[in-house]
Amino acid sequence: MAHPIGRREFISRSAKLGVSAVLGERLLAGLAGGPGAAWAAPVADVAVVSGGDLAAATAKAVELVGGMGSFVPKKAKVVLMPNVQSKNPGTFTKPEILRAVIRMCRSAGAAEVACLSYLGQANWDGTGLAQVIKEEGAVLKLIPRDDANFKPTPVPNGAALKEAMVMNEFRAYDVFINMPITKDHAGTRFTGTLKNLMGLNAPSNNRGQFHKPNWQTDPAAIEHLETCIVDLNTVIAPALNIVDATEIIRTNGPMGPGELIKPGKVIAGADRVAVDAYCATVLGLKGEEVIQIRKAWERKLGEMDLKKVKVVETKV
Amino acid sequence: MRVSGRAGILLAAGAAVLLLVSAQERKPSDVRPIREPLDLPSFLPSAADLKAWKPKPPPQRFKGDDLFLYIDGGAEIFREYGFAEVLVQDYEDSRGRTITLEIFAMTGTESAYGMFTFKTTAKGRPYAIGQEARLEDYYLNFWKGPCLVTLTGFDASRECVDGLLEIARAVNGKMQLKGSRPSLVDLLPKEWAAASRIVYIRGPLALSNIHAFFPQDVFLFKEGLAAEQDKFKIFILRYGAPAEARRRFQAVFEAFAKSPAYKDLKRPMENYFEATDGRGLRLYVQTFDDHISLILTPTVTDREAVLALFESLSGR
Numbered sequence: 001m002a003h004p005i006g007r008r009e010f011i012s013r014s015a016k017l018g019v020s021a022v023l024g025e026r027l028l029a030g031l032a033g034g035p036g037a038a039w040a041a042p043v044a045d046v047a048v049v050s051g052g053d054l055a056a057a058t059a060k061a062v063e064l065v066g067g068m069g070s071f072v073p074k075k076a077k078v079v080l081m082p083n084v085q086s087k088n089p090g091t092f093t094k095p096e097i098l099r100a101v102i103r104m105c106r107s108a109g110a111a112e113v114a115c116l117s118y119l120g121q122a123n124w125d126g127t128g129l130a131q132v133i134k135e136e137g138a139v140l141k142l143i144p145r146d147d148a149n150f151k152p153t154p155v156p157n158g159a160a161l162k163e164a165m166v167m168n169e170f171r172a173y174d175v176f177i178n179m180p181i182t183k184d185h186a187g188t189r190f191t192g193t194l195k196n197l198m199g200l201n202a203p204s205n206n207r208g209q210f211h212k213p214n215w216q217t218d219p220a221a222i223e224h225l226e227t228c229i230v231d232l233n234t235v236i237a238p239a240l241n242i243v244d245a246t247e248i249i250r251t252n253g254p255m256g257p258g259e260l261i262k263p264g265k266v267i268a269g270a271d272r273v274a275v276d277a278y279c280a281t282v283l284g285l286k287g288e289e290v291i292q293i294r295k296a297w298e299r300k301l302g303e304m305d306l307k308k309v310k311v312v313e314t315k316v
Numbered sequence: 317m318r319v320s321g322r323a324g325i326l327l328a329a330g331a332a333v334l335l336l337v338s339a340q341e342r343k344p345s346d347v348r349p350i351r352e353p354l355d356l357p358s359f360l361p362s363a364a365d366l367k368a369w370k371p372k373p374p375p376q377r378f379k380g381d382d383l384f385l386y387i388d389g390g391a392e393i394f395r396e397y398g399f400a401e402v403l404v405q406d407y408e409d410s411r412g413r414t415i416t417l418e419i420f421a422m423t424g425t426e427s428a429y430g431m432f433t434f435k436t437t438a439k440g441r442p443y444a445i446g447q448e449a450r451l452e453d454y455y456l457n458f459w460k461g462p463c464l465v466t467l468t469g470f471d472a473s474r475e476c477v478d479g480l481l482e483i484a485r486a487v488n489g490k491m492q493l494k495g496s497r498p499s500l501v502d503l504l505p506k507e508w509a510a511a512s513r514i515v516y517i518r519g520p521l522a523l524s525n526i527h528a529f530f531p532q533d534v535f536l537f538k539e540g541l542a543a544e545q546d547k548f549k550i551f552i553l554r555y556g557a558p559a560e561a562r563r564r565f566q567a568v569f570e571a572f573a574k575s576p577a578y579k580d581l582k583r584p585m586e587n588y589f590e591a592t593d594g595r596g597l598r599l600y601v602q603t604f605d606d607h608i609s610l611i612l613t614p615t616v617t618d619r620e621a622v623l624a625l626f627e628s629l630s631g632r
Contacts, residue, residue, distance in 0.1 A: 085388060085389070087416075088416075088455075088468050089454055089470075089471070126414075185389065185390070186390050186392065186393040186521065186525055187389070187390075187392050187393070187521060187525075189524075189525060189528070191389070195389075198389075203385075203388075206388075207384055211384075211392070217392045217393070217395060217396040217519050217520060217521035218519075218520050218521075218533045219520055219524060219530070219531050219532050219533050220532065220533070221392075222521070222524070223531060251435070251437070252390075252434075252435050253390065254388075254389045254390050255387050255389070255390045256455075256468070257452075257454065257455035257466065257468040258435075259437060259439070259452065259453075260453060260454075289528070291531070
């Protein structure tokens with residue numbers, strides 16, 4: 001049963017999730033449905049759907065967490081961020097999943113659906129994602145890596161990162177849907193929704209602030225990186241996370257090539273910490289073993305104890 | 317639980333004998349920096365060298381810190397092993413399918429060997445290409461001298477594999493390089509030659525990627541080796557001298573004693589202790605000569621087998 005969510009309720013929900021208003025109201029509006037959005041009662045906090053038809057699996061996963069109408073108000077401008085880091089198998093979000101999400105956004109009444117990226121056209125071509133964007137009439141905006149295209153953004157509650165550099169163009173959108181692939185990462189052992197946000201932050205900031213100088217590889221440097229990831233997540237809040245866990249690498253991440261495993265799952269949820277905690281299990285880890293997940297939970301960005309959230313697993 | 321009398325005597329005797337072994341016989345491997353940059357483009361096969369594949373220009377080249385631009389998020393591990401530069405060249409067949417060739421020039425043969433072991437598993441099929449090669453599904457790695465070569469195809473089809481092998485052999489034919497495996501590898505008992513994975517380690521990032529003992533860098537080793545076989549995982553961490561290993565062993569013991577992540581700590585001998593981690597894995601730690609060895613097993617009932625393995629290590 002759907003009911004419209006009022007502005008006050010929306011702000012209250014946002015506040016409960018501990019989201020900073022630094023990026024402004026329009027992006028906050030993407031957190032849990034903006035004014036006027038249809039709000040279907042979600043069946044699950046984390047939906048896990050398996051099946052060979054990735055479009056159907058994606059649609060079912062979104063349906064279980066409330067339906068796309070819960071996250072995308074009519075006439076909203078929606079920005080999607082699939083992972084497009086490498087064309088190696090198991091390292092990028094599947095085009096079929098992106099296509100399904102674009103179509104769902106359109107059905108929900110989105111005025112515009114776009115992907116933003118500071119990675120090059122070759123990344124998007126090599127993964128097949130550019131073709132899907134073109135075929136579905138969505139927009140691909142490639143943002144040059146220069147700092148001029150990123151706005152200094154204070155991180156008021158940053159433990160390690162005091163200022164992010166968020167893509168200027170990002171602010172032109174109402175709703176942000178995060179669409180990573182979960183996979184191994186040589187440094188942090190895991191990557192999912194939280195880390196994917198580095199794709200919106202300036203490369204110079206990622207390099208100069210997240211990674212310690214001279215590519216230090218001691219555990220303290222890795223912890224610093226993971227703390228920065230969490231800090232960034234305090235100022236950017238996806239409305240919805242849809243994760244590709246269909247065919248992923250469990251070694252040599254994040255670029256691969258690496259050992260492929262095929263969990264065959266599409267995972268969705270508004271609580272990115274819970275979603276990542278579930279994704280960690282797909283890679284044989286516990287959520288609390290992944291520093292960024294544990295720190296995000298400590299900062300109240302979401303729940304990492306999967307016993308405390310409703311995880312619904314089904315097949316299509 | 318106590319170490320059995322026979323095993324204890326053997327352990328002590330083994331340790332005493334090993335302390336007398338000349339440091340010259342166990343000289344740790346040194347990184348031998350490349351004196352002059354390698355001419356990486358000269359290793360690229362041309363269309364004339366290949367039957368079904370031709371290079372798709374232009375190749376890309378990344379040196380030093382620019383690796384971050386190429387392997388965003390995955391560069392640190394290369395840095396830890398010792399990275400100099402990488403040359404990337406795509407090859408295309410008549411159907412537009414692509415195989416990507418990456419030639420990594422590392423800072424020494426140990427670095428190339430180490431990165432090779434980090435990126436491969438014993439699941440891969442060995443081939444007589446370079447000094448050691450493994451084909452895994454859709455990708456192939458080989459090392460030769462200070463170079464690591466990675467070829468990534470599009471799937472695991474016969475055509476793809478044939479292409480990987482053809483290009484790899486062509487590269488190998490152009491490389492007049494040679495190097496030695498680190499001497500640390502010889503410490504591993506012969507029966508472990510068929511371990512499911514053997515990884516030569518150059519720093520804490522690789523170690524924590526294989527097994528995260530602590531969130532801090534407690535071991536501070538010079539070089540290391542990790543191997544996995546059946547239910548056992550073994551880590552051999554080498555130090556500059558026996559006295560350094562003994563000092564570090566005490567520090568490691570204290571770190572285990574202080575950590576809430578470990579319980580049931582027992583130290584029946586000066587150079588040996590045991591503990592259980594949060595997952596219930598039993599950990600056995602011993603120091604011999606210039607190294608510290610750690611063995612992980614699922615249960616404490618594996619103690620006799622562990623002690624036999626320690627004896628085997630001490631006899632080498």
